[in-house]
Amino acid sequence: MDLLSGQPYWFYKNGVLHAYPFLTENIDEEVVIMGGGITGALLAWSLTEAGFPVVVLEKRHIGMGSTSGSTALLQYEIDTTLTELIDLIGEKQAVRSYKLCVDAIYKAQEITQSLAVDTHFSLRKSVYYASKKDDLEMLRNEFDTRRKHGINVDWWDAPTLREHFPHLKKSGAILSHDGAQVDAYRLAHALFQHCIKKGAKIYDTVEVIDIQHHQRNVTLILENGFKIRTKKLVIACGYESQNYLSKRVVDLNSTYALVSKPIPQSTLWYQNALLWESARPYLYLRTTDDKRVLIGGKDEKFQSAIKRDKLLRSKSRLLEQIVRKLFPELPFTVDYEWCGTFAETKDGLPYIGTVHEHPDTYFALGFGGNGILFSVIAADIITDLLRGRRNQDAPIFRFDR
Known part of the structure; x- marks a missing residue:
């Protein structure tokens, strides 16, 4: 999908911050994240901090999808007002979703303060x-x-x-x-650089053309013919993630x-x-x-x-x-x-979690007006799920809600 046109400010301001390698071999890894934008970066940071070996694949250059055009207003308000959301999903879950977004602002602050780079x-x-x-x-x-x-x-x-x-x-x-507010493009690169120092592997201009689900793992077929086998796949491809779902969300x-x-x-x-x-x-x-x-x-x-x-x-x-x-x-x-x-989405909330048609696969779909904060929430939920921990907030964002 052609996500952007014109002159996205953050790329023109920052330029090419870092170069990332091209994958030229078959590899096995415990967790693979598809998506090298701000959502993939926050997931990589969370999973790396939790001790998971992580590989990230991005078909463009890192941060050059929607992230380079993000206006990066970090607001707890979602595109559906709290009053409307209460009518849609009930008071308890609506209020909790708003408060999770408030908390995510300060979690984002903590994350940025932990990095070696000023992300504004x-x-x-x-x-x-x-x-x-x-x-x-x-x-x-x-x-x-x-x-x-x-x-x-x-x-x-x-x-x-x-x-x-x-x-x-x-x-x-x-x-x-x-x-x-933040510079999302700069933040994505800073997060990936932090992850690399902790052992994560980040590849760009690598396109996945097929996903094959097996009993105990997932195989990704790359455009260049190489394969990646992983125990767990996380899809964080932004608005292109709909391509991997049979149901339109x-x-x-x-x-x-x-x-x-x-x-x-x-x-x-x-x-x-x-x-x-x-x-x-x-x-x-x-x-x-x-x-x-x-x-x-x-x-x-x-x-x-x-x-x-x-x-x-x-x-x-x-x-x-x-x-x-x-x-x-x-x-x-x-x-x-x-x-x-x-x-x-129909209620302004993101979709986070699994679907039956894709075993061992987790989706982080931080759609809507505050996708960065949704991505902070998604990173926490998916990290818990991969650890085998129950996350009490996961049901709010499930696909079958």
Whole structure:
């Protein structure tokens, strides 16, 4: 699948951080991870730390799938509000899924702090505003629900919102105190380099063309003719993972993003908070460590990469106009623009775990608007499952939910 087009900012900023070898032999390994993006990297880190020998296979260059185009807002809020999720799956599991995402923010912080490389992780507040007046009641109910269940939020009425964002003429917002941002491309490489030092083997430009399941192991057939035999396979191929499932679990969308040139002031708006709105599809904004504005959104249902790419220029101009309207005082000039494909599920939650049709295979499908945090959760769950431990949260994300 053609996942990205245009100029994904994180690759242009960082360049080729590391080179990884090409696999040219048959090998046996206890655990193989298919996917060399941020999800595969977090899984490799978790499993390596737990003492598992790990091999990672990526058909592109490391981090050059969706990870290089990730806008990397780390928000506990999923694409389905907590209020809606309670109606869909029940209060206990809905609240637990939200709190797992809150915990994942601080787990991600711990992971980044343990690495030798600065991945530009930083904690951020998040402002979730009503796109129109008709959304205000829904947003207020969502605030009450979060507050009731112990999530750290404040309510901003219109005057309070205008006090912090003078040009944001909206009727109200939820201020969340738990949020973060990171350079996902840089983080993926840092995690893999850490794993390599602990004995993991990372290969890229290696494509798996067939997966054969046997009674006690799985054999992967590579495009170059070599084979890998493993006791356990973990599929972390992002939105392409649907290719390995007979049952459709996702809908694909096209999304658009751009980044400005650096702006010569350290604080671009209130505490450089993450910004997003109640409309669906929604807009989202963040800043970067080098003082740029990143804005994304204006999603469309995915039809083809060609149709997605044709809209890039018009969508970018629209996003640029929105930024200029929201922050007219900022000297905003577009520097990079790109588009990509992402997937969403029926309830906004990821799919993590096993399916009957693929023995000894585990899926980490961190779909949706906060896939990085879902990947942190997936890494914990799958590590427990491979250890033979019961994970009490695994049922929330099972395929047959």
